[in-house]
Amino acid sequence: MRPSVVKAKPADALKDASMIKQKEMMANHYNRLTSSQENGEKVASTFVPGNLNELIMCFDLVNNLPEVNAIQSGLRKQSGAYIMEAERSGHSEDVCTYVKSDLGMMMKGNIGPNGKELPKPDVLLLSYTGCFTFLKWFELLREQYKCPTIFLQTPYMADGKVTPNMIQYMVKQLKEDVIPTLEEVSGVKFDIDRLREYLGKSAKAEDDLVYILQSGKNKPSPIDAYFGGIYYIGPIFGAFRGTDDAIDYYRFLREEVDQRMLKGLGPVTPDGPMGEEKYRLVVEGPPNYTSFRQFWKMFYEEGATVVASSYTKVGGTYDYGFRHDPDRPLETLAEYCLGVYTNRSLPMRIDMLTDYINEYEADGLLINSIKSCNSFSAGQLLIMREVEKRTGKPAAFIETDLVDPRYFSAANVKNRLESYFQMVEQKRSGKGVAA
Amino acid sequence: MTEKTVSEIVARCEALYEDLNFTAAREWKEAEPGRKVIGYLPVYVPRELIHAAGMLPLGIMGGGDNLEVIHGDAYYQSYICRIPRSTIELGVSGRVDFVDGMLFPSICDVIRNLSGMWKMLFPDVYSKYFDVPQTYKDEIGGVFYTGEMRELLSDLEKMAGRKITDDDIRHSIKVYNENRRLVNELYTFRSEKPWQAPASEAYLVIRAGLVLPVEEHSKLLRQYIDAAMAEERPIKDNSKVVVTGMFCEQPPLNLIKSLELSGCYVVDDDFMLVSRWLIGDVPTDGDPVHNLSQAFLHHSMSTAAKYEPDEKEKGQFLVRTVKNTGAEGVIFAATSFCDPALLDRPMLQNILSDANIPYIAFKYAENSGQMQPIREQAGTFVDSIKLWSAA
Numbered sequence A: 001m002r003p004s005v006v007k008a009k010p011a012d013a014l015k016d017a018s019m020i021k022q023k024e025m026m027a028n029h030y031n032r033l034t035s036s037q038e039n040g041e042k043v044a045s046t047f048v049p050g051n052l053n054e055l056i057m058c059f060d061l062v063n064n065l066p067e068v069n070a071i072q073s074g075l076r077k078q079s080g081a082y083i084m085e086a087e088r089s090g091h092s093e094d095v096c097t098y099v100k101s102d103l104g105m106m107m108k109g110n111i112g113p114n115g116k117e118l119p120k121p122d123v124l125l126l127s128y129t130g131c132f133t134f135l136k137w138f139e140l141l142r143e144q145y146k147c148p149t150i151f152l153q154t155p156y157m158a159d160g161k162v163t164p165n166m167i168q169y170m171v172k173q174l175k176e177d178v179i180p181t182l183e184e185v186s187g188v189k190f191d192i193d194r195l196r197e198y199l200g201k202s203a204k205a206e207d208d209l210v211y212i213l214q215s216g217k218n219k220p221s222p223i224d225a226y227f228g229g230i231y232y233i234g235p236i237f238g239a240f241r242g243t244d245d246a247i248d249y250y251r252f253l254r255e256e257v258d259q260r261m262l263k264g265l266g267p268v269t270p271d272g273p274m275g276e277e278k279y280r281l282v283v284e285g286p287p288n289y290t291s292f293r294q295f296w297k298m299f300y301e302e303g304a305t306v307v308a309s310s311y312t313k314v315g316g317t318y319d320y321g322f323r324h325d326p327d328r329p330l331e332t333l334a335e336y337c338l339g340v341y342t343n344r345s346l347p348m349r350i351d352m353l354t355d356y357i358n359e360y361e362a363d364g365l366l367i368n369s370i371k372s373c374n375s376f377s378a379g380q381l382l383i384m385r386e387v388e389k390r391t392g393k394p395a396a397f398i399e400t401d402l403v404d405p406r407y408f409s410a411a412n413v414k415n416r417l418e419s420y421f422q423m424v425e426q427k428r429s430g431k432g433v434a435a
Numbered sequence B: 001m002t003e004k005t006v007s008e009i010v011a012r013c014e015a016l017y018e019d020l021n022f023t024a025a026r027e028w029k030e031a032e033p034g035r036k037v038i039g040y041l042p043v044y045v046p047r048e049l050i051h052a053a054g055m056l057p058l059g060i061m062g063g064g065d066n067l068e069v070i071h072g073d074a075y076y077q078s079y080i081c082r083i084p085r086s087t088i089e090l091g092v093s094g095r096v097d098f099v100d101g102m103l104f105p106s107i108c109d110v111i112r113n114l115s116g117m118w119k120m121l122f123p124d125v126y127s128k129y130f131d132v133p134q135t136y137k138d139e140i141g142g143v144f145y146t147g148e149m150r151e152l153l154s155d156l157e158k159m160a161g162r163k164i165t166d167d168d169i170r171h172s173i174k175v176y177n178e179n180r181r182l183v184n185e186l187y188t189f190r191s192e193k194p195w196q197a198p199a200s201e202a203y204l205v206i207r208a209g210l211v212l213p214v215e216e217h218s219k220l221l222r223q224y225i226d227a228a229m230a231e232e233r234p235i236k237d238n239s240k241v242v243v244t245g246m247f248c249e250q251p252p253l254n255l256i257k258s259l260e261l262s263g264c265y266v267v268d269d270d271f272m273l274v275s276r277w278l279i280g281d282v283p284t285d286g287d288p289v290h291n292l293s294q295a296f297l298h299h300s301m302s303t304a305a306k307y308e309p310d311e312k313e314k315g316q317f318l319v320r321t322v323k324n325t326g327a328e329g330v331i332f333a334a335t336s337f338c339d340p341a342l343l344d345r346p347m348l349q350n351i352l353s354d355a356n357i358p359y360i361a362f363k364y365a366e367n368s369g370q371m372q373p374i375r376e377q378a379g380t381f382v383d384s385i386k387l388w389s390a391a
């Protein structure tokens, strides 16, 4: 069964059409997941950075993303209890909290955001790019679910380039391992034209996504590319890339962004339209989800807008030109996985953040370092110093966690942010920076 | 040549271990003009290729508990393991300024990111992230891996200013086969007579192989094994255990000694996997790069950084080690903040429980100073093992 298209018309209310659409899409998706068994649909679990949604859809599988479930648990303030549950069962306090949130959720009945039990996956598609923890995560899930596990390795872009050896390796894995096993699990024969069709749709939505993300170059920026950005990347990073729903969503969003630019408006925050844009920031690192609103508020209350962020590139670096290409269906999937932000070398990450500061005319870089995420965090202090050196703009460092509420100290974060904004002011008035 | 005693050999190894200026490797380099040294981090690189280029592979396992980290902490948050910061310390303090290249094996995100940091901090030094396959079919992972090795070879050729022939590599494979045989001989000897070759000694003797030329290290291993066999040492009422933990970051020597003091005979471990990563001899005929790749794919050890494609095989490597060495229990020692080791641990523990193998677990850092809790925990473990086996 192909996913049905959700009907939300831009006419609903121009400024909200994309939000309504996204809400509906998410609700439908979770309902589809939790009723997959009744509907005779099979489920594939996979990760955001190496998400091969177009391929998954070719086998009529429903895409379940444990990272997104962990985010949902974080936003609903359930992740803390899940993490404790996983720790009680023997998991270390030191490791990635996404994994523990997911495992703890499973131990507590695996209840999804719609209040219903999430299905057991029929296959674990361990598409491994950008983070070694994925490998252990799915070994842990395999231990529980005893279902087939497909491994797709993406080599790391250590030297800043993609070599023919890398592409050949990935295409071979797709042809000889990934696709045959997906056929076996799903009972659906692979049809490359179907894949091409989905890839073409992906590219369409990706064009609009890039337009939206790059609108941050405007003054004032009509979007917040970090807090708001997390919503904007949802469909394309998740289970909707390659669907008509995603095309519609990004078209609505683009129209809204155009409207806001036309009117000279800033981003929409949970407390309504943002006031005057005082600071333009580039942010590196994932956000904190357990106190998401509180965290965001610390920015918009001060008039700080995030104009570009690296986190919105973990599911693809489309603004650097990549588009899914229907003419090279397997190679394009390989290139997609290779290019995601966390699969890029540290020097590439530094270049990207430096470019953002220059191109988006930002006041500086803010790093939100995540306690339990080595993939992002190891090396961020060097990144900070290097970007600061290259751009001459002040940088600051805060420490929180993705979904572990124990590591979000609101007072500390607020203090750090306030002094950072002062630094920016001093820099502007030419008084130098006291770090 | 006069025969050396165990304590003389161990004293030399200990001096090499403590020398954070890597004087032995510096001297090797200075002995002839044009010599080059290639550093590598845990857990495995094909040292045969570096050797074939006429270069010295130098294992850099962090700074241990003797290095005062002054600059390294400025590069890492408190919630990241120790080895990258002490390695940076070695770099920025000039202790590895004679090293011509650095290899960062593909084991975790921290070492992966360190490869990029090294490029930024030491732009004049060759530095390479050495990727390895996590899929093990000849036509897929095998082809990728030979490609990666050929890329490394071509970089080494540029540095060496000469071609590296298949015969060069075959010769190096032979030399390393010999070394691995000796390392394995030492492990077997130790598991059979652990009182004759204590783990803390064996550790130092094997660790010397990370800084010495392999030929010299093989001689040293021979000397140690012969001397240790010849020396009568009292048998203690200790329990045989396997220590496992991935061991990228190395345990302080004191930790190994503490385990022994609390009544453990460590009969197997995965401390410096590079020394015995490949199991058995690598063939010396045919295409040597292909042979190295085959050995990696089909005859290599298991560790947390390696994907296990077959669920039924998960953890069996450890179970077999316990059975083969006659160990009575397993000690999990994982580096604090080490995602691979700590995420792997619960799975391995479940498998040990199913196999009725007792275990304990703790964390350490390369600079852990306080051994009392570990000693107590290990002592209690040994007592309970004895109780079980008596029951």
Ligand code: SF4
Residues within 6 Å of the ligand: A096, A097, A098, A099, A130, A131, A132, A133, A134, A342, A372, A373, A374, A375, A376, A402
């Ligand atoms: S370590 Fe970081 S990138 Fe990896 S799974 Fe955890 S949160 Fe995601």
Ligand code: SF4
Residues within 6 Å of the ligand: B081, B082, B083, B084, B107, B108, B109, B110, B111, B248, B249, B335, B337, B338, B339, B340, B341
């Ligand atoms: S100790 Fe663990 S986390 Fe740290 S560098 Fe080694 S493998 Fe990576």
